[in-house]
Amino acid sequence: MLRSLFAGISGLRVNQTMLDVTGNNIANANTVGFKSSSTVFQDTLSQMLTASSAGGAGRGGTNPIQVGLGVQVAATNTNFNQGSAQSTGRPSDLMLQGDGMFVVQRGNDTTYTRAGAFTFDANGTLVTPGGGRVQGYPVDGAGNYIPGPLNDIVLPSPVAPAPELQSYEIGRDGKLTCTFDDGTKQVIAQVAIADFNNPMGLEKVGETSFATTTNSGAAELGVSGEGTRGSMIAGAVEMSNVDLAAEFTNLILAQRGFQASSLIITTSDQVLEELVNIKR
Secondary structure, three states, X not given: OOHHHHHHHHHHHHHHHHHHHHHHHHHOOOOXXXXXXXXXEEEOOEEEEEOOEOOEOOEOOEOOEEEEOOEEEEEEEEOOOOOOXXXXXOOXXXXXXXXXXXXXXXXXXXXXXXXXXXXXXXXXEEEOOOOOEEEEEOEOOOOOEOOXXXXXXXXXXXXXXXXXXXXXXXXXXXXXXXXXXXXXXEEEEEEEEEEXXXXXXXXXXXXXXXXXXXXXXXXXEEEOOOOOEOEEEEOEEEOOOOOHHHXXXXXXXXXXXXXXXXXXXXXXXXXXXXXXXXXX
């Protein structure tokens, strides 16, 4: 069979993948904390028709003659560039300006996200829209975080005659400060921030969250402003970093690539037809 026929089929497959990735990016243009992806192509093995040869007496060397066998997807790279800020005015909504991710506990699984649309549930626990529990550090009497295991971030529920919680706020350093009806203030927790050596190695697991893989490296935990971790903004969320102009351009490229690959198959079919009908 013609090599071009299978090369055309491989072109259909990879351009379909590019369409899928681009379509997913466009669909999530308004998703809080979404990070767009891009496809990277590479050629497959090439068939050797004639090997190279070294020069000899009276003649020069020759280069190899090879024919490519098609294309394949090399990677789908995640773009972790900063998304724009959208002010919400809700004190439990958080946004990271810079590197890092929020740490979320979902049952026995730990995931990481840039989507900071959080709220406090009926038990006073800071949670994601899907019910994941946002993790943070306990603090000492001076309000400094205590390194060690992470905990759920829970608002205090004092019993009378203890002071009653009146309001709360989360600072740029991620510290949750509660104000009580007797005028006293107390830092009760500090939001944890995870950083990674290779964030592009993270695996998307749904709900705008990521999980670690062998190539992402383990999460390096800390707090806002520590190391390379960004600062925190309360009352705002990070929007999707999808560039619609670029995505629509990619849509055209994928469409034309798919169309061209299908034309290769059509042309190869016509050649095979001529071959079959060569003797009439």
